[in-house]
Amino acid sequence: MEISCEAESSQFESFPRKALAVEENTIxxxxxxxxxxxxxxxxSPSSKLQVVALVGMGGIGKTALARKVYEDPLVMHHFxxxxxxxxxxxxxxxxMLLGLLRCVCPSSDEIYKKSEQQLAEELRRRLIGHKxxxxxxxxxxxxxxxxxxxxxxxxxNGSRIILTSRVMAVGVHAQPASPPHCLRPLxxxxxxxxxxxxxxxxxxxxxxxxxxxxxxAERCGGLPLAIVVVAGSLAKVSKTRTSWSNFAxxxxxxxxxxxxxxxxxxxxxxYHYLPCHLKPCFLYMGAFPEDYEIPAWTLIRLWIAEGFxxxxxxxxxxxxxxxxxxxxxxxxxxxxxxxRRSDGGVKTCVIHDLLRELSLQEGEKENFMYVKKEHSTIxxxxxxxxxxxxxxxxxxxxxxxIDTSWKDICSFPNIYQSTPVTSSxxxxxxxxxxTQSETIFLTSAFRLLRVLHLVGHTFIHFxxxxxxxxxxxxxxxxxxxxFPLSLSKLVNLQTLVLETSGVLILPTEMWEMEQLRxxxxxxxxxxxxxxxxxxxxxxxxxxxxxxxxxxxxxxxxISISNLKKLGITGSGFxxxxxxxxxxxxxxxxxxxxxxxxCLTNLLYLKRLETLKFCSxxxxxxxxxxxxxxxxxxLSITMCFLxxxxxxxxxxxxxxxxxxxxxxxxxxxxxxxxxxxFKTLKFLLIQSSTLKLWEVANSYHFxxxxxxxxxxCFSLKEIPNEIGDIPTLExxxxxxxxxxxxxxxxxxxxxxxxxNDSFKVYINRSVTS
Numbered sequence: 001m002e003i004s005c006e007a008e009s010s011q012f013e014s015f016p017r018k019a020l021a022v023e024e025n026t027i028x029x030x031x032x033x034x035x036x037x038x039x040x041x042x043x044s045p046s047s048k049l050q051v052v053a054l055v056g057m058g059g060i061g062k063t064a065l066a067r068k069v070y071e072d073p074l075v076m077h078h079f080x081x082x083x084x085x086x087x088x089x090x091x092x093x094x095x096m097l098l099g100l101l102r103c104v105c106p107s108s109d110e111i112y113k114k115s116e117q118q119l120a121e122e123l124r125r126r127l128i129g130h131k132x133x134x135x136x137x138x139x140x141x142x143x144x145x146x147x148x149x150x151x152x153x154x155x156x157n158g159s160r161i162i163l164t165s166r167v168m169a170v171g172v173h174a175q176p177a178s179p180p181h182c183l184r185p186l187x188x189x190x191x192x193x194x195x196x197x198x199x200x201x202x203x204x205x206x207x208x209x210x211x212x213x214x215x216x217a218e219r220c221g222g223l224p225l226a227i228v229v230v231a232g233s234l235a236k237v238s239k240t241r242t243s244w245s246n247f248a249x250x251x252x253x254x255x256x257x258x259x260x261x262x263x264x265x266x267x268x269x270x271y272h273y274l275p276c277h278l279k280p281c282f283l284y285m286g287a288f289p290e291d292y293e294i295p296a297w298t299l300i301r302l303w304i305a306e307g308f309x310x311x312x313x314x315x316x317x318x319x320x321x322x323x324x325x326x327x328x329x330x331x332x333x334x335x336x337x338x339x340r341r342s343d344g345g346v347k348t349c350v351i352h353d354l355l356r357e358l359s360l361q362e363g364e365k366e367n368f369m370y371v372k373k374e375h376s377t378i379x380x381x382x383x384x385x386x387x388x389x390x391x392x393x394x395x396x397x398x399x400x401x402i403d404t405s406w407k408d409i410c411s412f413p414n415i416y417q418s419t420p421v422t423s424s425x426x427x428x429x430x431x432x433x434x435t436q437s438e439t440i441f442l443t444s445a446f447r448l449l450r451v452l453h454l455v456g457h458t459f460i461h462f463x464x465x466x467x468x469x470x471x472x473x474x475x476x477x478x479x480x481x482x483f484p485l486s487l488s489k490l491v492n493l494q495t496l497v498l499e500t501s502g503v504l505i506l507p508t509e510m511w512e513m514e515q516l517r518x519x520x521x522x523x524x525x526x527x528x529x530x531x532x533x534x535x536x537x538x539x540x541x542x543x544x545x546x547x548x549x550x551x552x553x554x555x556x557x558i559s560i561s562n563l564k565k566l567g568i569t570g571s572g573f574x575x576x577x578x579x580x581x582x583x584x585x586x587x588x589x590x591x592x593x594x595x596x597x598c599l600t601n602l603l604y605l606k607r608l609e610t611l612k613f614c615s616x617x618x619x620x621x622x623x624x625x626x627x628x629x630x631x632x633x634l635s636i637t638m639c640f641l642x643x644x645x646x647x648x649x650x651x652x653x654x655x656x657x658x659x660x661x662x663x664x665x666x667x668x669x670x671x672x673x674x675x676x677f678k679t680l681k682f683l684l685i686q687s688s689t690l691k692l693w694e695v696a697n698s699y700h701f702x703x704x705x706x707x708x709x710x711x712c713f714s715l716k717e718i719p720n721e722i723g724d725i726p727t728l729e730x731x732x733x734x735x736x737x738x739x740x741x742x743x744x745x746x747x748x749x750x751x752x753x754x755n756d757s758f759k760v761y762i763n764r765s766v767t768s
Contacts, residue, residue: 027064027224028197029190037069037181041133041160042078049154053171054164056183059225059263059354062164063137065183069162070135076762079133079160081126086137088291088353090373090393091144097123097151100134123151127159135162138291138353142173149174185222192217194224198231198333212244219251219266225352226266232332233270267358270332280308281325282334283368285351286359287390289428290373293338296326296346298453298476301495301518305451305474306424319542342657342682342706343633369424387423394429394456423471424451431457450474458499473515483525488512494540498522503548511536511559518543524569527551530559549616552598563605567612600626613639620644624651633657642666643673650675659684661710668692668714672700679703681727686710697721705729712736718743723750723758732761 040052054062069075070084083103085096097119101111104126114122134152139145145163152161163174171180186194192214196205205213216234220226230251237243250269271282281303288294300322303309309321316324326346329335334355339347351359363369370386374393425446431454451474452466459479466475467486475490476497487496488509496513498504499522508528517540524546530537537559544560545567552568599622602608608628612635613621620642632654641663649658656679665671668691677683681703688711696719704725709715709732716738722728723746733743743760750758 027061027068028194029186030061030065030068033065033181033183034068034072037065037162038072038075040178040181041069041075041162042158044158047156047158049152049156049159049161050178051161051163051175052178053174053180054162054183055168055171055180056166057223058166059223059352060183060185061224062166062183064224066135066137066162066164070133073762075133078131078158080130081132082134082763083132084135084137086291087139087144089140090290091139091141091147093147094119096144096148100148100151101126104132120148120151124153127151128153129155130159131157132159133162134160135164137164139163139165139170139174140167142170145170145174186224186227187222188214188218191220191222191227194227195231195234198228199235206239208241209239209244212241212248216244216248216251219248221263221266223263223266225354226263228333229267229270229355232334233273236273236332263354264358264361267355268362270334271358271362274332277308277310278325278328280306280368282329283359283363283366284308285335286356286363286371287369287388287392287426288351289392290353290356291350292392292428293348293350295348296323297518298497299349300326301474302451302453305494307450317542342659342684387421388426388451389422389424390426390428392428395427395431421448422446423448424453425449426451426453427456429456431459447471452476454478483507485509491515494518496520511538514538514540516541520545524548525551527556529553529555545612546614549598552601554601554604557601557604561604561606563608565610566605566608567614568616569614570616602627606630609633611635613637615639621648624648627652630654633659635659635661636663637661638663640664640666643671646671647675650677653679655679657682659686661686663687664689669694672696675700677701677704681705682708684708684710685712687715688713690715693718695719695721698725701725701728703727706732708732708734709736709739710734712739715739716742718746720746720749722746723755729757730759730761732763734763 037052037054040050044050054066056062070082076082081104083100085099085103087096094116097116098111101107101119101123104123111119111122136145136148152159161174163171165171168180168182192210195213195217199205199213213234216230217227220230234244234247237247251266271279274282284299284303284306285294300319303322303325304318309318309325323345326335326349330337330346330349335349335351337346337348338350341347360371363371367386369388369390371390371392372395447469448471449469450471452469452472453474454477457478459477462479462482462484463477464484464486466472466477467484467489470490470492472490472493474495475493476495478499480501483498483504483506485507487493488507491513492515493513494515495518496516497518497520501523503523504521504525506525506527508531510528511530511534514536516538519541520543526548539560539562541560541563543565544563545565546569547556547567549568549570599616602611602622603626605628607630609630610633611628611631614637616636616639627648631652634649634652634655634657636659638661641660643666649655655677658677658680659682661684663686665687668689670685670690670693672695677700680701683701683704683706685708690712691714693715698721702725705727706729707722709718711734713736715736718739720742722731731743731746733740740762743762747758747760
């Protein structure tokens with residue numbers, strides 16, 4: 001594959017994350033729309049359940065408008081429960097119901113075992129008696145609405161449903177008695193305002209560029225998606241009349257939905273203006289299913305394994321370079337942020353379906369990747385002889401239409417005798433196999449694979465034939481344990497993602513995987529001691545989640561001393577170890593009185609920046625001197641906290657983020673006396689048992705910017721002095737009803753003092 005470089009030289013910028021967060025919410029020309037929708041939601045005299053349909057062409061801004069209304073403080077206060085699902089073209093009833101249930105009740109493994117009818121009944125039961133707001137985004141057919149409408153009870157309490165669609169008939173069908181709200185293209189003034197905001201921010205446009213800028217805005221046809229994408233590219237162009245004039249000549253005109261190709265041509269302009277290294281990164285977005293929320297770390301690991309990025313420098317690792325590339329695509333409005341991390345970085349991202357279509361269209365021109373949308377057969381992909389294969393709905397080994405045996409297929413000369421070219425194989429659905437003993441992979445046909453990404457399917461046994469793919473750099477799959485010894489043969493592996501149903505006991509051969517950089521395990525793992533006779537070590541390992549506390553020995557940590565992110569759990573001695581493994585397990589087990597000593601070994605991880613503790617059954621955490629000096633983010637989950645531990649955390653010199661999730665405080669009190677968190681910017685407290693928090697002010701948190709309280713059902717109030725912290729910008733309450741009034745009072749007091757930058761966000765959705 002060759003990708004031409006037409007626009008910019010390779011460069012990596014440092015993106016101001018706060019500024020980006022503001023720009024992502026930029027929306028113009030919809031003030032009247034917002035007022036009308038809010039009136040239909042909150043001001044309508046009718047108490048009957050009503051559907052408000054937002055209808056308009058693709059890219060017109062339906063989702064952005066719905067999101068703006070959904071997150072409006074008045075709307076959030078008006079509805080007790082809120083839920084949002086994205087339906088898309090190939091809607092699946094079970095997934096829609098699960099998505100809604102995850103918003104209105106705590107999720108558990110049991111919920112995934114229920115039938116569609118049981119899910120529908122459970123959803124209806126959860127909604128009965130509550131005033132709720134449901135958003136069904138991107139509905140393509142009336143059938144999608146009919147499949148779930150029975151789940152929405154009408155208690156005549158003013159509940160509402162927002163439905164967005166490109167199809168007028170869908171909106172009319174959902175609410176025949178009420179006309180859909182039709183979104184129209186932006187006028188020239190609004191189009192130019194949006195471009196100006198995206199390119200110049202609060203700075204005025206130079207007078208010599210305004211006329212050309214308005215021509216560019218006019219040629220975008222009033223389509224917000226096209227405008228923001230074009231603006232993202234225009235922002236990278238030098239601000240001279242010559243450069244802008246040349247840019248304007250390349251912008252076509254998108255006038256209507258019928259001429260969608262003109263819209264794609266406008267969007268393609270931004271693709272052609274991308275630097276060389278960003279073009280494959282953008283094309284790769286088409287490999288994921290439509291409306292798929294992509295974890296940023298997954299995308300970054302895949303880009304690195306594919307070799308899209310320039311070589312690392314002394315100042316930046318491959319992961320840092322990839323993160324800058326993702327932020328660059330976001331700044332150009334080619335990728336949208338779904339969630340951001342607590343430090344402002346991208347946590348998950350999505351791509352608009354028109355932009356995804358663009359990536360597929362351009363990818364086809366470049367022979368970049370073969371993407372199969374519907375469930376397909378693995379054999380059908382051979383004929384395409386593609387470098388990369390993606391099956392967004394799953395794949396079968398053998399098609400039922402092929403009347404031949406497994407051995408016959410394996411003997412086809414075009415499979416085994418031709419030169420293999422496929423380097424990447426991605427599947428996001430179920431995988432059909434001829435027998436349980438056969439693996440999905442014909443290793444002779446795919447022996448050059450570097451990327452193997454399988455999600456949505458769990459293998460009964462680990463497909464050991466995969467270990468013959470010695471070129472693999474990235475491997476992600478789900479299976480039932482155990483950990484195969486032969487995995488150590490994958491000496492080039494950099495990222496290993498394994499989802500198993502129980503604890504993993506890693507073999508000594510694990511130490512031979514010297515190229516490994518990231519190890520993600522759904523459950524905890526026990527590690528063997530490093531062999532004294534071996535010179536090999538996992539010196540490149542940067543991410544390890546999770547390792548059991550019993551394995552946190554001096555020998556292990558010295559051998560993985562370059563870790564940057566670590567997750568430690570103490571739950572291994574409680575669950576996941578079968579009787580057949582018990583004898584082997586006991587060899588790894590450390591008695592409870594030795595557990596504190598294990599934590600002091602953290603000092604050997606000098607480069608550690610992110611640390612997670614989960615279910616650590618210790619009375620006290622070690623003193624602050626035992627923690628790595630560069631630790632910036634600390635997360636404590638399902639642990640018991642005493643004041644001494646809080647004091648320890650306050651003394652960590654570089655701690656910026658502290659998350660206390662499902663913790664039990666001693667005497668149910670969060671005590672702060674002389675503790676000072678000098679560098680802390682983000683604090684999350686999630687505790688259903690916390691009852692009292694008396695003191696918190698600028699003395700304790702001199703740099704705090706964001707405070708989040710989740711599921712603090714028993715907490716009656718929060719310290720009023722929190723509002724006086726000069727750096728505090730945001731307070732979020734998620735399912736913490738008792739302190740809502742207190743938080744609003746603090747917000748009102750700050751407004752009276754002229755502090756309009758302080759905001760309170762209240763969300764009653766369970767999964768928020």
